[in-house]
Amino acid sequence: MKNTIKALKFSIIFLIIASSFIACDKEFSVIESDVLGKGNANFGTNQIDIPIAAYNKKLNALQVNNLSHNFLGFFDDPEFGQTTASMVTQITPTAFSPNFGENPVIDSVILSIPYFSKPIGFDDDGNTTYSILDSLYGDASKEIKVTIYRNNYFLRSLNPNETNSPQNYFSNADNNTTDNLALIESGSINFDDHKGDIVKEITFTPSAEAIKTTVGEGEDAITSRSAPAFRVELDIDFWKSAIIDHEGGTELSNASNFNNYFRGLYFKAEAVGGEGNMIALNTLSQEANITIYYTKGADDSRSQSTYAFNFRGIRLNTFINDYHVALADGDADLGDETLYLKGAEGSMTIVDLFGNEDADNNNIPDAMESFIDDFRISDPDDPSGYLKDNTTGNFVLKRLINEAQLVVHESDLAISTDDYHKYDRIYAYDVNNNIPIVDYLDLFDPTGNANDPFNSKVVHLSQRNPDQKKYKIRLTEHLNNILLRDSTNTKIGLVLSTNVNYTASAQILNSNDDVIAIPAAAILTPRGTILYGSNDNVSNEKRMKLQVFFTDPQDD
Known part of the structure; x- marks a missing residue:
């Protein structure tokens, strides 16, 4: 549902809470692992961009029974x-x-x-x-x-x-x-x-x-x-x-x-x-x-x-x-130049965070391995493995992630009038398990608002930046789980939503690929938007990317 309430006016208390999540260039975030370095006193904050592959997934045969509400009427989306x-x-x-x-x-x-x-x-x-x-x-x-x-x-x-x-x-x-x-x-x-x-x-x-x-x-x-x-x-x-x-x-x-x-x-x-x-x-x-x-x-x-x-x-x-837009499955290997998010029976985006490492022609086959190697400490007794903490069982890190953001830019093909996309939200979910990303949990995003979906979950699922026409999807804990606990790197699904509070799942009939269900919230809007993808043909400043800000110990 659309929401016409003005953007959330953060209270002082909320700003303090939110800053603990987003002040990636000022504060050190402890995530169950010791920091190595002389005296643990000197730290430097750095940033890396992790290669991804983002591509279109056309949506057909979506479960449409027993939704939270129903639509009636005719909608002419100017973009689709x-x-x-x-x-x-x-x-x-x-x-x-x-x-x-x-x-x-x-x-x-x-x-x-x-x-x-x-x-x-x-x-x-x-x-x-x-x-x-x-x-x-x-x-x-x-x-x-x-x-x-x-x-x-x-x-x-x-x-x-x-x-x-x-x-x-x-x-x-x-x-x-x-x-x-x-x-x-x-x-x-x-x-x-x-x-x-x-x-x-x-x-x-x-x-x-x-x-x-x-x-x-x-x-x-x-x-x-x-x-x-x-x-x-x-x-x-x-x-x-x-x-x-x-x-x-x-x-x-x-x-x-x-x-x-x-x-x-x-x-x-x-x-x-x-x-x-x-x-x-x-x-x-x-x-x-x-x-x-x-x-x-x-x-x-x-x-x-x-x-x-x-x-x-x-x-x-x-x-x-x-x-009047031909929706189709995209290029899982190289990613797509243009991404279409369309509600009802429309289209979504699949994000492979480290690129499609199974593709024969992929030029980033070792992105995941390189990422892990850059952040974990090697086990001195097993050069092929990584050091674990005997108490927690977590891997010990030499770099700690302060913030990880999937940065998404609205395409110039999208309707330029700010009012049209003003209340759009992008909802991210775990494709493998058909559940929200761990960063959605109240523990990591305390901004849930049951009465006002537009102003809910704004740390993990940011609101649209009207000046830069972009979104940021926070994936900090998702990457921490990979590094610390060897969690599976699941593909991330992106859909357009007007109610990010609605987390129910809708099945796809006879799906023969990874996407067997989608968030029902994607069905419950007839709206759509157009985004820039991850393909090399997109300029670097507009290309979808995963930005990771981390703390690195510095020698005296």
């Missing part, structure tokens, strides 16, 4: 092209085997799914006003068309090919500019082939206005206000036939029977006149529901009641991409 997002979801009754009472009559049926909004002030009457910019992609003044169908495709929860494994659903936007498709192991699903009755057809523009709900009439009327939402009044006759008329039937008796009988809703989004916008829907909110409001009882003693459904069953997005 168009994405249309539709949604398929089960609806789950909040109670089974309902008793609707005597002579139930529906008054209204309301679908409501909140946007991601923030209070920003008060109007003249003292009512809260909101911003939905965290939820909105594109021009809020443009309309989008949404047709809600009854979905007739059964969304199964278990994978019949794997014992006790959930059934995942995957995106299928590659070379597809027309159909709302999803993939499972057995093939493709076209939800247009399984659409039932139209539940509602609307064109709308997302609004930041609070939702007003009035209960009662005249002097007894009570009006309440709630946060902005995608709110639609649905057809009464449809829900009477589909739900009320099945009181006492097996269809409403339990979740399994209901999901087989009423297989969900298909929200099909379309641009209007080639334009539109995309909105993030908080489908897991307590306020996200479909509510049937009805009255019941004898004519002279009727009472009001409700029957509701939530969206906490199986949910998935479908994507239709019409890009």
Whole structure:
């Protein structure tokens, strides 16, 4: 989600904490190893650039079910092209085997799914006003068309090919500019082939206005206000036939029977006149529901009641991409000149920190070995090995890393307007294990902010520098683990994210390379950006590089 809050104004306390991480040219950082040298008194700070290979990885068949939220609408990214997002979801009754009472009559049926909004002030009457910019992609003044169908495709929860494994659903936007498709192991699903009755057809523009709900009439009327939402009044006759008329039937008796009988809703989004916008829907909110409001009882003693459904069953997005940039896998040996980070079903970057040492034509085959040899102390009793500390079991270092940064520059091909990329964040993860880098942990980056993703984890995952148009990804502890504990040098994945707090992983269907999953945060943005890569054709000042600042003991 985008975040419009201004850049974090660091407190004095935070600056002291942060400086301990980034003051690589002023302070010595102890990392569980003795420093050798006369009296341990004299130290010099140096810098080296470690060769890397950074290349593109095209992303196809990404897991799109049960994400933290869902998209609906049309987004035209000026750098990449168009994405249309539709949604398929089960609806789950909040109670089974309902008793609707005597002579139930529906008054209204309301679908409501909140946007991601923030209070920003008060109007003249003292009512809260909101911003939905965290939820909105594109021009809020443009309309989008949404047709809600009854979905007739059964969304199964278990994978019949794997014992006790959930059934995942995957995106299928590659070379597809027309159909709302999803993939499972057995093939493709076209939800247009399984659409039932139209539940509602609307064109709308997302609004930041609070939702007003009035209960009662005249002097007894009570009006309440709630946060902005995608709110639609649905057809009464449809829900009477589909739900009320099945009181006492097996269809409403339990979740399994209901999901087989009423297989969900298909929200099909379309641009209007080639334009539109995309909105993030908080489908897991307590306020996200479909509510049937009805009255019941004898004519002279009727009472009001409700029957509701939530969206906490199986949910998935479908994507239709019409890009004008040809995304493709890059050169793992030499690295790419231009790197594309694109959300939804798009593209990511793989960073091999010491270059692709397995490549026959690589000109840096010994980068990893040279790095280790430069920092560890050789074992005098074993010239082919390195000295270990008997207490900790860690290798003893002759140089200590103060700071290690992956420096990433925005390409001149990216949109030059600062406002467009102002809130972009780059999220780094361990490709081998599909988890955040060790530097992400609170122990090494104490700046986590659960309520403000834009200003969260700014030590490890820096915010974009608007003047230099670059990012710095802190990898200090990642390299320390390699040197001290012989940890595996895993490849680093880079994705664009608008919520670096969201660390869940999304699988890739039938992946046949190192990347078998990506951070789900990469799917939960339709945005993209373009970066300079590590290829020799990129000028040295713009080339992606790993800079290591270290302390070296100096002789008297």
